[in-house]
Amino acid sequence: MFGAAAVVVALDQLTKQWALSALTDGPIDLVGSLRLNLVFNDGAAFGVGAGGGWTSLISILGLIVVAMIVRLGWQADQRSWALGLGIILGGAAGNLLDRVLRAGDGFLGGRVVDFIDLQWWPVFNVADSALWIGIGVLLLVSRHAEGES
Numbered sequence: 001m002f003g004a005a006a007v008v009v010a011l012d013q014l015t016k017q018w019a020l021s022a023l024t025d026g027p028i029d030l031v032g033s034l035r036l037n038l039v040f041n042d043g044a045a046f047g048v049g050a051g052g053g054w055t056s057l058i059s060i061l062g063l064i065v066v067a068m069i070v071r072l073g074w075q076a077d078q079r080s081w082a083l084g085l086g087i088i089l090g091g092a093a094g095n096l097l098d099r100v101l102r103a104g105d106g107f108l109g110g111r112v113v114d115f116i117d118l119q120w121w122p123v124f125n126v127a128d129s130a131l132w133i134g135i136g137v138l139l140l141v142s143r144h145a146e147g148e149s
Contacts, residue, residue: 001073001076001082001083001085001086001089002073002086002089003086004082004083004086004087004089004090005086005087005089005090005093006090007090008086008087008089008090008091008093008094008126008127008130009090009093009094009097009127011126012090012091012094012095012097012125012126012127012130013094013097015115015125015126016098016113016115016125016126019036019038019113019115019125020038020113022036023036023037023038023115024038027117033118033119033120034116034117034118034119035117035119036115036116036117037115037117037123038113038114038115039113039114039115039117039123040102040111040112040113040114041111041112041113041114041123042109042111042112059096059099059109062092062095062096062099063096065092066089066092066093066096069085069088069089069092070089072085073085073086073089078141080137080141080144081138081141083137084134084135084137084138084141085134085138086134087130087131087133087134087137088130088131088134088135088138089134090127090130090134091126091127091128091129091130091131091133091134092127092131093127094125094126094127094130095112095125095127095128098110098111098112098113099111099112112125112127113125114128116129
């Protein structure tokens with residue numbers, strides 16, 4: 001679990017550092033509606049709650065989620081469950097690191113660096129993607145387990 005989380009956090013932070021240096025002059029159009037566009041998010045994943053002064057509350061909820069995932073991970077008896085939980089943990093930890101490291105207001109008040117812009121969906125980052133990928137892994141694992149019983 002912790003290995004998967006570490007890989008996600010590393011990828012997330014490396015891509016955010018790249019975005020901070022490469023996207024200061026404006027967006028980079030890639031293909032179709034996909035572009036790289038630097039945005040600072042004080043809300044939750046995909047900008048939910050942005051601009052509403054919820055940054056510290058969202059961060060505290062993130063810390064609670066991280067603690068719950070670590071607890072579940074210790075109890076995981078299958079590698080596939082640990083992998084899914086680790087991916088989610090890495091996503092949550094990656095965005096929490098931004099709350100700690102990026103300038104902001106008050107305790108855990110930093111803004112999250114987002115840069116993947118589909119132009120028809122809120123701008124997001126690797127950590128946000130990891131949260132949903134991890135959930136998908138857990139859903140697949142649970143469906144597979146149901147099929148075996």
